[in-house]
Amino acid sequence: MALDIGILGYRFMGKAHSNALARLPMFFPDAPEINRHTLVGRDEEALAEAADELGFEHTSTEWADVIDEVDAFYNLGPNHVHAEPSIAALEAGTPVFCEKPLAPTLDTAEEMRDAAADADVPAGNAFNYRFVPAIQYAKGLIDDGELGDIRQVRGSYLQDWLVDPEAPWSWRNSKELAGSGALGDLGAHTVDLARFLAGDAAGEIARVSGHLKTFVDERPVEGEEETREVTVDDAYTAQAEYENGATGTFEASRVADGHKNDHTIQIHGTDGSLKFSLERLNELEYKRADGRGYETILVTDGSDPYVEHWWPPGHVLGWEHTFVHENYEFLSAVRDGEEFRPSFEDGYEVQRILNAVERSDESGQWVEP
Amino acid sequence: MALDIGILGYRFMGKAHSNALARLPMFFPDAPEINRHTLVGRDEEALAEAADELGFEHTSTEWADVIDEVDAFYNLGPNHVHAEPSIAALEAGTPVFCEKPLAPTLDTAEEMRDAAADADVPAGNAFNYRFVPAIQYAKGLIDDGELGDIRQVRGSYLQDWLVDPEAPWSWRNSKELAGSGALGDLGAHTVDLARFLAGDAAGEIARVSGHLKTFVDERPVEGEEETREVTVDDAYTAQAEYENGATGTFEASRVADGHKNDHTIQIHGTDGSLKFSLERLNELEYKRADGRGYETILVTDGSDPYVEHWWPPGHVLGWEHTFVHENYEFLSAVRDGEEFRPSFEDGYEVQRILNAVERSDESGQWVEP
Amino acid sequence: MALDIGILGYRFMGKAHSNALARLPMFFPDAPEINRHTLVGRDEEALAEAADELGFEHTSTEWADVIDEVDAFYNLGPNHVHAEPSIAALEAGTPVFCEKPLAPTLDTAEEMRDAAADADVPAGNAFNYRFVPAIQYAKGLIDDGELGDIRQVRGSYLQDWLVDPEAPWSWRNSKELAGSGALGDLGAHTVDLARFLAGDAAGEIARVSGHLKTFVDERPVEGEEETREVTVDDAYTAQAEYENGATGTFEASRVADGHKNDHTIQIHGTDGSLKFSLERLNELEYKRADGRGYETILVTDGSDPYVEHWWPPGHVLGWEHTFVHENYEFLSAVRDGEEFRPSFEDGYEVQRILNAVERSDESGQWVEP
Amino acid sequence: MALDIGILGYRFMGKAHSNALARLPMFFPDAPEINRHTLVGRDEEALAEAADELGFEHTSTEWADVIDEVDAFYNLGPNHVHAEPSIAALEAGTPVFCEKPLAPTLDTAEEMRDAAADADVPAGNAFNYRFVPAIQYAKGLIDDGELGDIRQVRGSYLQDWLVDPEAPWSWRNSKELAGSGALGDLGAHTVDLARFLAGDAAGEIARVSGHLKTFVDERPVEGEEETREVTVDDAYTAQAEYENGATGTFEASRVADGHKNDHTIQIHGTDGSLKFSLERLNELEYKRADGRGYETILVTDGSDPYVEHWWPPGHVLGWEHTFVHENYEFLSAVRDGEEFRPSFEDGYEVQRILNAVERSDESGQWVEP
Structure with missing residues (x-):
């Protein structure tokens, strides 16, 4: 069964990850099947255009509606919107893949870390150069x-x-x-x-x-x-x-x-x-x-x-290949219920x-x- | 209206071009829309598997059946099978994109060139490093x-x-x-x-x-x-x-x-x-x-x-990006009825x-x- | 009239400077003429051998005897013997060229700087890489x-x-x-x-x-x-x-x-x-x-x-050419009574x-x- | 006993070899002792100036007078004057070191090779990059x-x-x-x-x-x-x-x-x-x-x-160090009566x-x- 992916953010990082997701089937056939399910943003018009370009089935301006509808939530927005949706998703039991750096302040990063520690699902921080x-x-x-x-x-x-x-x-x-x-x-x-x-x-x-x-x-x-x-x-x-x-x-x-x-x-x-x-x-x-x-x-x-x-x-x-590799590892971890690092x-x-x-x-x- | 693409060959070059076709919509939104229509090969089992991996709708073991069903025919097989299908496609008025070198012998290459000269459609030789x-x-x-x-x-x-x-x-x-x-x-x-x-x-x-x-x-x-x-x-x-x-x-x-x-x-x-x-x-x-x-x-x-x-x-x-670029140029030429080089x-x-x-x-x- | 040079130290730096002095006439004909006058060291036997190899006319185990006999005194010994002979030479009005670093401690370096400030002759610190x-x-x-x-x-x-x-x-x-x-x-x-x-x-x-x-x-x-x-x-x-x-x-x-x-x-x-x-x-x-x-x-x-x-x-x-250049500049300054830097x-x-x-x-x- | 060296030519190559000879004693103490004996050229004034710069004791405008006065004859003139003096020196039993290429024509080169084969002394062709x-x-x-x-x-x-x-x-x-x-x-x-x-x-x-x-x-x-x-x-x-x-x-x-x-x-x-x-x-x-x-x-x-x-x-x-090395090898061969290559x-x-x-x-x- 395919994993439904929700992504918040559709600019540079949104494109880099969407591209990675699109390339997995051809090059990593043992990766989980995925659906580019919902793209999340604020500007409806830009969002619709981006969803079309990046291959998403749905759009939403409310991340809160998305986080428990999907099998993995990608937080690719600017740093200052990393924390709240990521924590909420983890609290909802949804695996989260969040762009780097984790948060604008250390305190916020600590809250995110704690939320991840309390959750039983992978919470990845997307440092792509490891890959x-x-x-x-x-x-x-x-x-x-x-x-x-x-x-x-x-x-x-x-x-x-x-x-x-x-x-x-x-x-x-x-x-x-x-x-x-x-x-x-x-x-x-x-x-x-x-x-x-x-x-x-x-x-x-x-x-x-x-x-x-x-x-x-x-x-x-x-x-x-x-x-x-x-x-x-x-x-x-x-x-x-x-x-x-x-x-x-x-x-x-x-x-x-x-x-x-x-x-x-x-x-x-x-x-x-x-x-x-x-x-x-x-x-x-x-x-x-x-x-x-x-x-x-x-x-x-x-x-x-x-x-x-x-x-x-x-x-x-x-x-861009580094994104394919990290998505492969993250999504495999989501499917298999295993740890993902970073x-x-x-x-x-x-x-x-x-x-x-x-x-x-x-x-x-x-x-x- | 989308261009239907038929591809003969599903190994190294087949994959390189299929990948390129798959990536066009996200990165070259002004490229023609395309369908990965038919993948052509001899071994039915391997062909079915490759079609699945490379995202093709149909398969065929007879290139002759394909060349006038598609809007562009890609000949990505070994050198010794470049000539016959390419010439036939051109004679059928179907644009051809053929891997390099054009033919195993100069005489055959000349026949292919002549067929291209007689045809009124782009006939590209896929020297990707130009791109x-x-x-x-x-x-x-x-x-x-x-x-x-x-x-x-x-x-x-x-x-x-x-x-x-x-x-x-x-x-x-x-x-x-x-x-x-x-x-x-x-x-x-x-x-x-x-x-x-x-x-x-x-x-x-x-x-x-x-x-x-x-x-x-x-x-x-x-x-x-x-x-x-x-x-x-x-x-x-x-x-x-x-x-x-x-x-x-x-x-x-x-x-x-x-x-x-x-x-x-x-x-x-x-x-x-x-x-x-x-x-x-x-x-x-x-x-x-x-x-x-x-x-x-x-x-x-x-x-x-x-x-x-x-x-x-x-x-x-x-x-691999060179293949995206050359496919963008070739398919744009097909759509616009313009010359493509090489x-x-x-x-x-x-x-x-x-x-x-x-x-x-x-x-x-x-x-x- | 040729400048008589006295050098304290005949190992690595002694050789590098002696070689530089030996090469000046052929490549920098407008450099001052020099005599490799006296080589100074402690071990008489090793000193004699070095003087022969490096082309010196005389040897001495007492730098104090040398500093006012020569037109320029090179202090190329280990760091801890930089200060005393250099200061004495400057006090005697003899230009000094001292290897780097100037001294093992900042206090000693300050004394050397002060001695140079009080003297009316060039006091160079041989940072060759400037050249x-x-x-x-x-x-x-x-x-x-x-x-x-x-x-x-x-x-x-x-x-x-x-x-x-x-x-x-x-x-x-x-x-x-x-x-x-x-x-x-x-x-x-x-x-x-x-x-x-x-x-x-x-x-x-x-x-x-x-x-x-x-x-x-x-x-x-x-x-x-x-x-x-x-x-x-x-x-x-x-x-x-x-x-x-x-x-x-x-x-x-x-x-x-x-x-x-x-x-x-x-x-x-x-x-x-x-x-x-x-x-x-x-x-x-x-x-x-x-x-x-x-x-x-x-x-x-x-x-x-x-x-x-x-x-x-x-x-x-x-x-080694950097030493030729710095010796050219230093000795020209000595001859012309001009400033030398470093x-x-x-x-x-x-x-x-x-x-x-x-x-x-x-x-x-x-x-x- | 020191080897007397005669050199024909005092421009680029003359300087490169003279410099090499001057540097041997300090760096290759086991090299033969040498005298920069006679510098040979046509223009007396330029020659005198060069002899002074390059450290030669004598000058001559007649190579024929020099070739049997010296222990080794260096032919560093332009290509078209390589043959005659080199052959004459070899016939006089004087070792020859000649710049490259050996001769302007293959025939002349062959004559030089034959002269070297008949002589019982080293005849070196100064391809310095071997060194x-x-x-x-x-x-x-x-x-x-x-x-x-x-x-x-x-x-x-x-x-x-x-x-x-x-x-x-x-x-x-x-x-x-x-x-x-x-x-x-x-x-x-x-x-x-x-x-x-x-x-x-x-x-x-x-x-x-x-x-x-x-x-x-x-x-x-x-x-x-x-x-x-x-x-x-x-x-x-x-x-x-x-x-x-x-x-x-x-x-x-x-x-x-x-x-x-x-x-x-x-x-x-x-x-x-x-x-x-x-x-x-x-x-x-x-x-x-x-x-x-x-x-x-x-x-x-x-x-x-x-x-x-x-x-x-x-x-x-x-x-320039390549010249020191090749002179070291050539002169050692001259002293020891051994073969020199090139x-x-x-x-x-x-x-x-x-x-x-x-x-x-x-x-x-x-x-x-």
């Missing part, structure tokens, strides 16, 4: 002990869409609507990836020192004469120490000219090192214990994670760390998450 | 004269799936079934790309010198005790001279250890240079007239070819050049295509 | 305003010679002898480079947060049964804020497996970006205001800094920042240098 | 069988100093003075490197097909109103077949915009692959039998060829192949060297 084949392959190397003990972690997420002071104001520049800027939007990805890759080997991040920076204080409002205040960071930097003593550095920027979506992570262990860059997401750089330098691996072999579902070796995948718990842990970065920025001291 | 955004962007630079006069073209397609002498024999190792080896399979792509990029500026390839090489003469047959003869090339090299005097070098290999799908093309003009590699298909290396070195451009901006249909800047595309004429011209490479290999002399 | 042609070229771009306002600086110096816990103890692992570990040895280079490149545009580093880490607490003593304590850092990380509000991140490691001498610096401005890596020291990556990505510039043209003294375009230079003042400023990193590590707070 | 540590390391890998049987060789040498049609005419554009253009100047290097690396494993090049191209037919004469004809190639391409059946492609260009000194060689074997680029001469890309991609090796470890003579790991060498025999073999490329270009057929 890049090269990242899964890297995780396998670390789990197999190929890197030895983890000593250093380095994560960076560079974009440049706000280089220009005249780039227009958007909700992503508002603390109220977005929670934070580069830190929450980009840093959440980096911290989740670091936890995924290094967390089992190095433990949690035990303390951080952080710095947030807004380079452009106000930005023009598109189509209007006025400017509006930028109340979030354009960039952040952070240092970290792990439970096992490993060190970490993290940063993100929306003003790093020349970088579009340059999410990199690098890990040094006692026996080897790894480097990954999202702009070349089919590749992993791997320094082996018996190697002399980094080996550039094109992670597109049939034996690589998820690759046999797609194309022959060397036929590279794109960014969970709300994972999302909360990420936010504990981001929150600590913010607190450290305010206090000028190292703080524990 | 990589970075390649379209490169073509724009050349057309705008940014490279000046074209002087040198360099194309190379390296794979390594036949490095091992114990890699099993397949139809791709048979002259009878495949026509040629690396030359036809890989070289066809390179020559088409070279024609597309440099052809308007440098003219056609006027003469070539070629060399074909089979490194492993016989290969084991999977599941059997015997070996079978390899009657095609494992690798070829070629030199070329263009009508405008530009020089070219081309090569392909299936035994280039460390290379999975490494299709590169490089062009030097009087004012600049370009480099492209399929394994990093979102990137273009561009040496501008006023630059000092190659600039690495991530061709994922909204203003780049086809990109606005997909994701924001820096969210990289994969190999056409059968283009495919024939590619094969004239490949044939000249083979003739040159036999004669030890430069030959004209 | 890489690509770095000088980068500095020119920044000075010309090509990057606009500086917003972000990122410096990293990765080595791996201490990855193995069994790598033997040396004076570089001792706080008493070396002052600090990766921080002073490698971080000094990075901070100097950052000051050189970004200092005029972004001002000084106004505050830092730092973290030092020793991964291997004791190491075996070569040729003995015992181990000795490691009292310096194996790695450090730091965040910084500049006077103009720019942010910085800095780090170094001696345990970054796969990295031999990987000193990188990256700068983002409002109009462009730069990247440099010491392991590819002939190259500069430059994102121009009107460019779409980083351009890889081989900085070996005749018009590039220092290059016309060497070879035609594309004939790459090595690490000066003791520069060296002191670097150490103020490194000291602040250490203090921050101890206090867990951001501190001002 | 890059990364190349020596690569040769070691091949000799150790790490690549298995050699199947494909690919060599390319790209420069761009003649991109501009207004770049002035020089002797390098004259067939009479230079013998050939890109083919002899650059192709000689590539073919020698290919022979060095692959020759023992794959045998000699058995046949070639070549193509020469002059893009700019006449060039302005500097400081004059007139233009002069270009009688050599701006670029060549070639295909090759080795004795063992391996295939090769070779090319060079002086009009490859964006490439300064981009000499690359790549080799595929049954068990692995290698890639090298002169612009990154400290690096070797190596695909091992048990690897998944190319490993980027910084060939600067103490255990790497020649490296222990220089600096610690990661302190990169430059182009020899005149090697130089002749290279020219046989280049000559075959030219003959093939003329005949339009494959030819044997």
